Amino acid sequence: MTDATSARPWRILVTGVGGAPGLDVARRLMALGCEVVAADSDPHAIGLRLSDVTARVTMPAYRADYAASMLRLCTELRPDAVVSAVEQELPHLFGLCRALADLGVALWLPGLPAITACTDKARFAEVLADHGIPAPCTVLPDQLGQAPDGPLIVKPRRGQGAKDVICCDTRAQAAVLCELVADPIVQEWVSGREFTADCLVDRVGQASVILRFRLVVKGGLAMVSQTFDDAEVERQVRAVLAATGLVGACCVQGFLCEGGPHRVVITEANLRFAGGFPAAEAAGADLVGQYLNGLFGHRIDHDRLRYRPAVRLTKSYETLAVTEGITP
Numbered sequence: 001m002t003d004a005t006s007a008r009p010w011r012i013l014v015t016g017v018g019g020a021p022g023l024d025v026a027r028r029l030m031a032l033g034c035e036v037v038a039a040d041s042d043p044h045a046i047g048l049r050l051s052d053v054t055a056r057v058t059m060p061a062y063r064a065d066y067a068a069s070m071l072r073l074c075t076e077l078r079p080d081a082v083v084s085a086v087e088q089e090l091p092h093l094f095g096l097c098r099a100l101a102d103l104g105v106a107l108w109l110p111g112l113p114a115i116t117a118c119t120d121k122a123r124f125a126e127v128l129a130d131h132g133i134p135a136p137c138t139v140l141p142d143q144l145g146q147a148p149d150g151p152l153i154v155k156p157r158r159g160q161g162a163k164d165v166i167c168c169d170t171r172a173q174a175a176v177l178c179e180l181v182a183d184p185i186v187q188e189w190v191s192g193r194e195f196t197a198d199c200l201v202d203r204v205g206q207a208s209v210i211l212r213f214r215l216v217v218k219g220g221l222a223m224v225s226q227t228f229d230d231a232e233v234e235r236q237v238r239a240v241l242a243a244t245g246l247v248g249a250c251c252v253q254g255f256l257c258e259g260g261p262h263r264v265v266i267t268e269a270n271l272r273f274a275g276g277f278p279a280a281e282a283a284g285a286d287l288v289g290q291y292l293n294g295l296f297g298h299r300i301d302h303d304r305l306r307y308r309p310a311v312r313l314t315k316s317y318e319t320l321a322v323t324e325g326i327t328p
């Protein structure tokens with residue numbers, strides 16, 4: 001895709017191409033005519049093997065030199081924008097906003113409170129409670145006595161990709177799991193139909209929301225998704241977007257609990273494209289195309305984010321690349 005003022009296609013640096021969100025965003029950007037710099041901190045990341053990308057191994061976000069190395073990479077490759085699919089990078093990228101802008105690199109992030117609300121699950125629970133949005137009871141390990149003594153989930157407070165998310169039946173079991181999971185939270189286990197809302201919020205706060213059920217989830221990734229319409233789910237998702245102050249591409253997750261005390265229960269918001277976002281695109285929503293508009297300060301056309309319900313997308317595993325002659 002070429003913008004109005006540039007003679008060349010946009011060059012976009014996508015981080016986290018080892019996971020489904022980054023990989024599919026990179027592919028979609030290429031399908032839209034962008035040049036992609038595919039980046040990941042794992043040299044074995046799948047997306048580094050995509051053909052026609054410039055591949056780069058980057059520092060992991062927890063390293064003290066992450067920000068400096070990202071700035072060096074942008075100085076070297078001069079992308080027009082950075083799109084991150086790694087939540088723990090976001091606070092560091094936020095700190096680089098000015099320096100990247102000086103290089104002519106666009107970055108589209110909300111303020112730090114919104115970033116914190118989506119990268120810290122304990123903070124997210126507080127924000128939802130403050131706004132009266134139905135959510136599972138969520139406590140820190142030292143508050144375990146306040147958790148219900150029913151099925152519970154122990155998970156990292158700042159996790160991504162459903163890593164180390166463990167179910168258990170009792171508070172006593174949760175106490176043991178809290179010793180095993182790094183920096184954990186304990187959450188009431190929710191039973192119901194799991195959904196994701198793929199969202200795009202523009203710079204004046206107008207949001208498009210595409211709802212889909214997660215029919216088959218493997219390793220935290222929705223392998224089978226099906227779009228649906230539901231006014232109450234949409235209302236609660238919009239309430240989450242307003243309460244957190246998210247902008248840009250993001251996703252809100254929850255459960256539809258027919259017959260429960262709350263029909264809609266919200267569990268998560270992620271400030272990035274969701275792994276299953278291609279289902280929203282398959283249902284007619286031009287998510288990545290309109291995101292590019294917002295990223296570069298153009299108007300987002302929300303009419304192009306309308307979608308058809310009852311569209312089912314099935315993902316599969318595939319062989320992406322075979323490489324010979326690798327030395328250990």
Ligand SMILES: Nc1ncnc2c1ncn2[C@@H]1O[C@H](COP(=O)(O)OP(=O)(O)OP(=O)(O)O)[C@@H](O)[C@H]1O
Nearest residue numbers: 136153159160161162163165187188189190220268
């Ligand atoms: N309270 C809960 N009740 C029931 N299932 C849950 C709960 N919390 C998490 N899960 C299950 O675990 C999955 C991962 O949880 P969560 O989204 O909180 O973790 P994550 O590491 O941030 O993953 P993601 O990258 O998908 O956002 C959810 O998609 C859901 O299937």
Ligand SMILES: [Mg+2]
Nearest residue numbers: 159160268270
């Ligand atoms: Mg998450």
